[in-house]
Amino acid sequence: MIRHVDTAAAEIFEYKEKNPQRYRELIEVGIKIGFGEFPETEGKEILTPDQVRAKYKPKNPDYAALTNAVIEGEVKESAKLTAALLENGTDPTAIVVDALMPGIQTVCEIYDNGDAFVPEILLANDAMVAGVALCQDKLGDMPSAGRVASLVIEGDVHDIGKNIVAAILRANGFEVIDMGRDVLVEDVVDLVKKEKIDLVTGTSLMSTTKEGLRALSEELKASGVPVACGGAAVDDHFVETFTNSIYGKSPLDAVKIAQAVAAGKDWETVRKEMKIGKGQEQEKVKN
Known part of the structure; x- marks a missing residue:
């Protein structure tokens, strides 16, 4: 994605102000990469x-x-x-x-x-x-694997990631209601009340909007419908600071979460399973 330099600079300064320790760590990593020293790859085994x-x-x-x-x-x-x-x-x-x-x-x-x-x-x-x-x-009509509402949270209009997740969920048999971008929390709550929804997937690319995912997860808690949270501004540490939420790093994670929720598992169980799965993938890389 190409951005104006002034926009990128503003985001960097905002990040430095809010996360000074992490900012210093990233600078150190950048310096190491500049000298040809690359950090270990975290996550699953990478196939060609x-x-x-x-x-x-x-x-x-x-x-x-x-x-x-x-x-x-x-x-x-x-x-x-x-x-x-x-x-x-x-x-x-x-x-x-x-x-x-x-x-x-x-x-x-x-x-x-x-x-x-x-x-x-x-x-x-x-x-x-x-x-x-x-x-x-x-x-004839094939049975649906489940119903998912997909959206980009209020204040954020970056929807490429959301579109990919929606496409992959449909490819795996899920019926997806695409609510679009810059979606209000109350609109999602209204949809869940009116429709039978198994899971909501919410994304945020900007750090200034990710708190909307917290608000959405809390508002939907009473309904029993969890929120799969993702996007560039979101990580597992952030998502684990609030309830009724599951972190997904990739479109394939969204499918795993949707399948588990549609099978009747609660958000806490699915969150634990996703973390265990991530840990197992990391162990494979080490071995």
């Missing part, structure tokens, strides 16, 4: 794009071709290959689960590892949706 492709590639060659069409974002090819499989009597559900889904999962993980860009995710999603639509026509 080819390794991720191999990880999700179906053994069935016809399925593999469709998976590849999704990865490459080839909408027409995806529809063509899906139609051919359906004409040959292939089970529509199998096509979705074993051919279309591996494609979007591949792109998501490559993106998660920093080796893909936003347009690639959106194109892959379009290619997957083209195939899913044909399968739905053949099968």
